[in-house]
Amino acid sequence: xxxxxxxxxxxxxxxxxxxxxxxxxVVVAASLSPSSAVTFAPSDWxxxxxxxxxxxxxxxxxxxxxxxxxxxxxxxxVLGALAAYAIAYEKCPGSAAIMTFLLSxxxxxxxxxxxAIVLFLSSAGFYMLLGTPGLIAAHIVLTLxxxxxxxxxxxxxFDRNLxxxxxxxxASKWQRIRHIxxxxxxxxxxxxxxxxxxxxxxxxxxSVFLVRPGQTTLxxxxxxxxEYSLDPVLAxxxxxxxxxxxxxxxxxxxxxxxxxxxxxxxx
Numbered sequence: 645x646x647x648x649x650x651x652x653x654x655x656x657x658x659x660x661x662x663x664x665x666x667x668x669x670v671v672v673a674a675s676l677s678p679s680s681a682v683t684f685a686p687s688d689w690x691x692x693x694x695x696x697x698x699x700x701x702x703x704x705x706x707x708x709x710x711x712x713x714x715x716x717x718x719x720x721x722v723l724g725a726l727a728a729y730a731i732a733y734e735k736c737p738g739s740a741a742i743m744t745f746l747l748s749x750x751x752x753x754x755x756x757x758x759x760a761i762v763l764f765l766s767s768a769g770f771y772m773l774l775g776t777p778g779l780i781a782a783h784i785v786l787t788l789x790x791x792x793x794x795x796x797x798x799x800x801x802f803d804r805n806l807x808x809x810x811x812x813x814x815a816s817k818w819q820r821i822r823h824i825x826x827x828x829x830x831x832x833x834x835x836x837x838x839x840x841x842x843x844x845x846x847x848x849x850x851s852v853f854l855v856r857p858g859q860t861t862l863x864x865x866x867x868x869x870x871e872y873s874l875d876p877v878l879a880x881x882x883x884x885x886x887x888x889x890x891x892x893x894x895x896x897x898x899x900x901x902x903x904x905x906x907x908x909x910x911x
Contacts, residue, residue, distance in 0.1 A: 674876055675880040680876065791836030798832025866881060
């Protein structure tokens with residue numbers, strides 16, 4: 645019986661991994677196609693399509709997406725940490741209601757949020773906020789619930805006995821936060837920041853309403869390109885974006901050890 649369950653487990657795991665990786669392998673193969681038409685000829689594969697990624701057509705949207713994602717991840721981490729501290733550490737009055745309010749944007753489809761933000765900016769006369777400022781604000785609305793919840797979870801799992809011991813030994817509140825609380829909840833902070841970064845960098849439903857002509861993010865540029873052409877350059881852009889995201893996750897992991905948050909501990 646145990647052998648049958650073990651076999652079923654490994655079979656399910658292999659099928660899930662194939663389901664996830666096969667589409668990615670197809671995109672990678674398409675990015676190496678020797679001709680402008682997407683073909684699968686391993687003997688003639690080439691990397692020439694990746695050279696097109698240095699053109700301003702792709703580089704400028706990438707830099708804009710990178711700038712927005714960095715700002716959004718930083719602000720989401722700071723605001724999420726402050727909110728989580730008040731809710732989970734200080735347990736302010738109405739903390740459950742406040743957390744529910746912070747998570748409420750998750751219940752609204754992104755397209756609805758995008759339309760609502762554009763209508764608000766238009767009716768209030770804030771046309772100058774369309775573009776990068778509007779994108780940053782809208783992405784923070786989208787990513788803040790993830791950051792606040794992950795950081796709050798880390799604080800809820802924080803061992804209060806360590807804080808009490810430091811207090812007995814004469815440590816001030818700031819010293820306890822800096823030397824005890826933050827190092828132990830750092831995985832939660834960085835996990836929230838990396839989620840914010842990925843969501844912001846890859847966002848389409850919100851961004852499509854807020855970009856300005858000539859200032860489009862990389863996902864919007866990819867969508868626009870697909871309307872007129874489907875060639876290996878598009879596959880190369882997606883492969884390069886995937887590699888960049890994986891490298892960013894690796895960097896955040898090295899800085900904050902956010903995988904410890906997944907396993908329920910600290911690094």
